[in-house]
Amino acid sequence: MAKKKRLRIAAVKTIPNVTHAGAQLKGRWPSIFHNEHPITLELGCGKGDYTLALAQKHPQRNFIGVDLKGARLWVAANKALDLELKNVFYIRANALDLAEIFEANDIAEVWIPFPDPYPKKPRKRMTAPRYLDIYKKICRPGAMFHLKTDDDVFYLFSIESLQQYGCTIHQNSTDVHSCPEVDDNVRITTFYESKHIATGLLIKYIEFTLPEENMV
Numbered sequence: 512m513a514k515k516k517r518l519r520i521a522a523v524k525t526i527p528n529v530t531h532a533g534a535q536l537k538g539r540w541p542s543i544f545h546n547e548h549p550i551t552l553e554l555g556c557g558k559g560d561y562t563l564a565l566a567q568k569h570p571q572r573n574f575i576g577v578d579l580k581g582a583r584l585w586v587a588a589n590k591a592l593d594l595e596l597k598n599v600f601y602i603r604a605n606a607l608d609l610a611e612i613f614e615a616n617d618i619a620e621v622w623i624p625f626p627d628p629y630p631k632k633p634r635k636r637m638t639a640p641r642y643l644d645i646y647k648k649i650c651r652p653g654a655m656f657h658l659k660t661d662d663d664v665f666y667l668f669s670i671e672s673l674q675q676y677g678c679t680i681h682q683n684s685t686d687v688h689s690c691p692e693v694d695d696n697v698r699i700t701t702f703y704e705s706k707h708i709a710t711g712l713l714i715k716y717i718e719f720t721l722p723e724e725n726m727v
């Protein structure tokens with residue numbers, strides 16, 4: 512592993528706006544943010560493009576980025592500190608552990624920008640039923656999910672998985688950047704998204720809510 516990456520993984524443990532799975536976080540979010548504003552999650556946040564952009568636009572909301580990779584979170588968390596954003600926090604964790612971190616109804620909105628497509632392991636995809644089960648435990652009824660991907664297989668898998676699970680799909684585009692009716696937030700462009708656009712890939716977008724029966 513490159514030295515810079517190793518140093519960042521070590522340093523991320525000491526940054527005040529980052530924590531890790533296993534820390535006692537459940538039920539503590541109002542005291543961490545010093546308010547009870549609604550929380551938006553960015554799953555697989557990488558360098559935190561969505562949390563950083565949305566937090567600047569919406570100071571009356573809180574934003575939490577979750578990723579497995581410490582070196583990427585280091586970049587996100589330092590940018591948030593440079594921008595003096597008080598409504599942003601990052602957690603080094605697996606999205607499968609979200610129910611250890613949040614209580615029922617904690618989460619008001621979820622962005623999933625460019626999740627790993629896991630070509631040979633569909634159950635690891637963030638729209639597989641075992642992930643949807645976890646989201647159901649922590650999201651408020653009506654919490655809106657925003658999924659962006661460049662990957663056709665992941666996109667088609669997600670449509671099928673969401674429909675089978677009983678989710679409601681509110682918007683669905685196979686080329687979101689040429690779609691006039693999407694919200695401005697969907698135009699925020701992440702690190703991976705820029706790379707995909709540069710190679711000519713079209714960006715797919717799905718906006719959905721979970722089925723409301725048996726939430727929690």
Ligand SMILES: C[S@@+](CC[C@H](N)C(=O)[O-])C[C@H]1O[C@@H](n2cnc3c(N)ncnc32)[C@H](O)[C@@H]1O
Pocket residue numbers: 554555556557558559560577578579580583604605606607624625626627701702703704
């Ligand atoms: C392709 S990158 C996209 C990063 C960023 N969203 C972007 O668009 O630039 C996928 C990210 O998801 C993270 N990831 C993959 N599986 C995860 C999981 N189960 N829980 C949390 N993060 C995960 C990876 O570490 C990686 O940073």
